[in-house]
Amino acid sequence: MSENEKTEGMEPKSAAESSSKAEKAPKEKKAKVPAKKPGLFARIGKWFRELKSELKKVQWPTTKQTLNNTLIVILCVIVVGIFIWVFDGLATAVLNALLHLAGKV
Numbered sequence: 153m154s155e156n157e158k159t160e161g162m163e164p165k166s167a168a169e170s171s172s173k174a175e176k177a178p179k180e181k182k183a184k185v186p187a188k189k190p191g192l193f194a195r196i197g198k199w200f201r202e203l204k205s206e207l208k209k210v211q212w213p214t215t216k217q218t219l220n221n222t223l224i225v226i227l228c229v230i231v232v233g234i235f236i237w238v239f240d241g242l243a244t245a246v247l248n249a250l251l252h253l254a255g256k257v
Contacts, residue, residue, distance in 0.1 A: 190198070213221070
């Protein structure tokens with residue numbers, strides 16, 4: 153039952169009634185019985201239902217957006233790879249030149 157349906161059937165209380173009950177509430181201590189924990193399979197089923205519900209809320213990219221993003225990633229990987237390849241070649245050349253000057257080669 154929704155919260156609105158619960159409150160529709162109830163008559164509004166006067167301020168005096170609600171304040172007197174509010175004062176009594178902390179004085180009354182009832183031992184609460186903990187709710188029984190659902191079983192393993194019930195919890196797994198609930199988890200999958202919630203997962204499905206959340207996945208429906210996801211705004212999935214279009215095929216065009218996915219293709220565009222994939223091409224950008226591939227291009228960036230190629231550019232970084234070339235940069236590392238050039239830097240490695242320069243570093244190797246500098247080290248070989250230093251070793252040659254030192255007479256170690």
